[in-house]
Amino acid sequence: MSEVDRQRSARPRHSALFVPAGNERALSRALERGADVVILDLEDATAPEAKIAAREAAARFLTRRERTDTVEVVLRVNGIGTPFAGDDLAMAARCAPDAVLLPKVEGEVALETAARMLDEQRRSADLSLWAMIETPLGIARAVDIAMAGNEAAMRLDCLVAGTNDLMKETGVAPSPGRAFLTPWLMQVVLAARSAGLDVLDGVYNDFADRAGFEAECAAGRAMGFDGKTVIHPAQIEPANVAFGIDPQARAEAEAIVAAFASPQNAGRGVIALDGRMVERLHLEAAERLLARARLVDRKDNR
Template sequence: MLDHPPSPRPPRRSLLSVPAINQRALEKCRTLACDGVIFDLEDSVAPEKKAEARENLRQLLAGAPQQKQESIIRINGLDSPFWREDLDLAMALAPDAMLIPKVERPDDLRAVQKVLDQHGANTTKIWAMMETARGVLDVAAIAASRFSVTRLDAFVIGLNDLRKETRVLPRPGRGFLTPWLMQVVLAARAYDVSVIDSVFNDFRNADEFAQECRQGREMGFDGKMLIHPAQIEPANLAFGPSPDEIAEAENIVSAFARPEAADLNVINLDGRMIERLHLEEAERLLALARSLNDKKTERS
């Protein structure tokens, strides 16, 4: 485990995946209220369209003013013939992060970091798709590689590929998948890596999507990868702090700020025993609320 508090990060409630081959979607995405955009060069782009998709991204992002959304480029797999050209493009455009598909071992990330470091891409982070059986089995080692892969910043769950590989059928509630999801969350928290829940494929099923968002928040995910703009608002609502949560956090912070609590690790708050660990969580939640409020002010 890391021996320092988790590092502050921007809100990641909603990460919209946009095919880089779809120019209309690319033009629209910057007007949306998602926290980040994942520009996809991988699964949503046919092999014969890869070069065109890269050029679309170049035209969109080269010289563009900095956006309030995070920009993430999902490159093709390291076993494909396309990843180095994707990586060259990403180094030229300097996105906030690059998303590496089907990560199965720390060496996958080290290979990408080595290229980034050699070219002086000092600000671009590495995000890892956890979407294979081997990747989930070795997720603790992959997370622990953050001591050497210093750019590693987030895990993104990919359940479509994981279901395909393991033959687990898609069912509401994701019961048989929950142990694996929690394994990724646990490894992420142990090594201060952000963790993003998987896409929900049926974007017309708003009720089940909202339920899955609530489940993801309860499981400890920071946010959700999305496939349609209609999913942004429900994800933002589910993964953002509610008014009741904010009020509770403010009460905890105020209680520990009283002079009589200065030397106490546990206090009595309205008949409940509250520890300083609850204070740390309250402060984290209030910092997230402030960040979201600042973002809302900037958009208005």
């Protein structure tokens, strides 16, 4: 069991839809598309001359939205050190998305700076940080970033692999199965798990290629990712299916919880269940899975 104090979120993050923050038509339907997470994008999807207008549109969206525990709204700000970061973070503190996604994180300094800038607004105690790992230096320092972000002051909650930028920065060519990217993606997964964080796979650019997208989702789940970032509503449903809760895993979790709840197992750290030994760390994982399953059920029944 991990020695870190924080536990991974119970919230499902099977699909995370990037939406350009300046596209008010896309924003108007963003929460209805079925994604677990909606990421309002002030960075790559917004041209420099449109940054201010996009920030204002995101602020209106965040102010008007009805908060829900079935859809997270995350704001991707411009990178620390850019001319836009300060105003982006001030707006985030004022309008309170569920989290702030920092692009191109390459060390703990970006986390420290963002946390400090949010704290200066004095209205950001509930805001968590997400970090995109999408540069060679970010990959090399992924574990350090994750562990530094595990400190309470940093409030890091999730890592996001930025595969497009990573390919651009390294010169790695796209290839079926992402053979050359996979070792780096596994480093991101390892970093997240070392610090008790969630971790999301990168985007698949050809949104018309459903078969290819489904194959990449299956590979991402096998690597250990919790979900996938997506760029088109057509990718949401297959991502939710691929990273969703397996019925057999749910049944096993229910059996573990029921077994530990039995009076005869009260206070026990290890019990026998169906011919195998089950520890309390398995109970914690089962309880988290069931909590996530209940949120999925609520979303599906909206």
